[in-house]
Amino acid sequence: MKNIRKFCLVGLLTLCSLLCCACGGGSAKRDHTEDPTDTGSGAATQPSVLDMPYIGILLKSLDNPYFDLIKAGAEDEADALGVEVMVFSPDDEDDTDDQADMLLTMANMAVDVIAIAPIDESALADGLARAEKNGKIILSVDTALDYDGCACYIGTDNYNAAYQQGQYAAGLVDEGACAVILRGQAEDRAHTLREYGLEDALHDGGVQVLDTKICNSSEKEAEQAMAELLETQQTLHLVCTTSDSMAVGAQRAIAQAGRSDSIHIVSFDGMQEVSELVRVGEIDAVFAQDAYEIGRECVRTAVRLYQGEEVPETIHTDVELITQGNAQEHMDEVNRRLRHKKTK
Structure with missing residues (x-):
C-alpha cells in the first residue's frame, strides 16, 4: 500500500510538472515584454500573472499536525498575495527516500522557488544540486540546510x-x-x-x-x-x-x-493532542513553535527573493510556553487556523 501511495504522489508531481510546462511556467522570471512574434498590431501582450513566483513546498509529513499548520499558513499567505503554491510531503516523517524522490521531481518542474523541510540532508544531495542547476531558488523551513545554495532558513532557533x-x-x-x-x-x-x-x-x-x-x-x-x-x-x-x-x-x-x-x-x-494533555495536567508544559507563521514567512520570503530583494540568511520565529493556564487558548487558536484553511 505504501508503494502505491508513493507511485501516486510522484505521478501527481509529474502531472503538475507537465501542466505547469503547458501553461508556459519556468524557473526563470516570467517575461513581461511584448511577444516577439507580434506582427505589429500595436497591442502589447498582457502578462498572465504579476511578477510573482510559483512556489513548491516539500515538508516532512502532513500526518503531523505541526506540518499541516505550516501548510495552512503558507496557503493563507499565498492567497493573500496572489501567489501560486503547492505543498507535498512523504507519508511518514522518517521516509527519507520518498522525500528525496519528490525533491528530484520538483527540481524538474516549472516552479521558481523550492522550500524544503529536510528529513535527512545527505539524502537530498542530488535533488538540491538538480534544483540549483535548474535555476530554482532554494529555502529551508523548520530545519536548516547546511547547503551553500540555500538562500534562507525560516523557522525556530x-x-x-x-x-x-x-x-x-x-x-x-x-x-x-x-x-x-x-x-x-x-x-x-x-x-x-x-x-x-x-x-x-x-x-x-x-x-x-x-x-x-x-x-x-x-x-x-x-x-x-x-x-x-x-x-x-x-x-x-x-x-x-x-x-x-x-x-x-x-x-x-x-x-x-x-x-x-x-x-x-x-x-x-505545541500541537492539539499534547496541548490537551497539558490542559488536563497529564503533561507539565510544551514549548510551542509558531508553525503557522513559519508557513506565512516562507511565502513572503520566497516572493522577496524572486523579486530580487535581499533577505537575511536566517529568519527565526517565536516559541511560546504553554502550561495549564493558557493551553485552552492556544488550542483554540491552532484549531481556528486549521478550520479557517479547510473552509476556504
Missing part, C-alpha cells in the same frame, strides 16, 4: 528554544534529579540541535541526563522506549521530548506504569 525548554524542565525538579531525552531521527538537524539545547540547559540546571533515546518522532516507538526505561530507571524524575508525538507515547507508558505523580514531562511543538 532550535538550540535556544530547546535550551529554554530545558531550563523550564529543570525548574520542575530538585537539583541532582535524573532525566531522559526522547528525540527524533538521528539524521534530522533540528532534533539534534534540540537535543543539544536540552542537554546543556539540564546540565546547567543541575539535572543528570541518564539517557537519550532516538524514537524517530514516533508515538509508538516513544511508548516502547519509555516502558523499557521505566523498568531500569527507578530514580527517573523528568522526560523531555524534541517533538509532541513522542511526549504522547511517553505519557501513556508512564501512566500505565503508575508513575505519573513522580515523573514530569515537557514537550516541544
